[in-house]
Amino acid sequence: MNELSSALKRRFNTVILPMPDSIDEEIDIVRRRVASYSKVMELPAEPPALQEIRRIVTIFRELRSGVTLDGKTKIKMPSGTLTTAEAISVVNNRLAMAAYFGDGELKANDLASGIIGAIIKDPIQDKLIWQEYLETVVKPREEWKDIYRACRDM
Helix, strand or coil: CCCCCHHHHCCCCCCCCCCCCCHHHHHHHHHHHHHHHHHHHCCCCCCCCHHHHHHHHHHHHHHHHCECCCCCCECCCCCCCCCHHHHHHHHHHHHHHHHHHCCCCCCHHHHHHHHHHHHCCCCCHHHHHHHHHHHHHHCCCHHHHHHHHHHHHC
């Protein structure tokens, strides 16, 4: 991406929104925005389980901050920003794909490509960072085995 010219920047108002303070606040924002999108788009899919939203937000928060939520594991940060808006986009896109090309239920396999696409901006460095995160953080989480396998196989 290229920087906007100063002449073009002067024609826009810039609003910088802070990241949500807590994971619960961020999950709630994603949940509400996805529900709103699904309603407007009339998606014939089940609303995503809160567990799936929580996993995406957790992955994005941990990679964004460079440390796991429990503070025990330090991790490298990818080049992308991994904002709340990107989490909303991942869930919305994957929900639409599940609705029209799947069984209407959002599953780990549906999420894997969206998560990877949001995280890997630099195909060399970010890919290594993602693989390391996948092996050291995601794999040991017992309840995340499905998302681990889906992302590993992607």
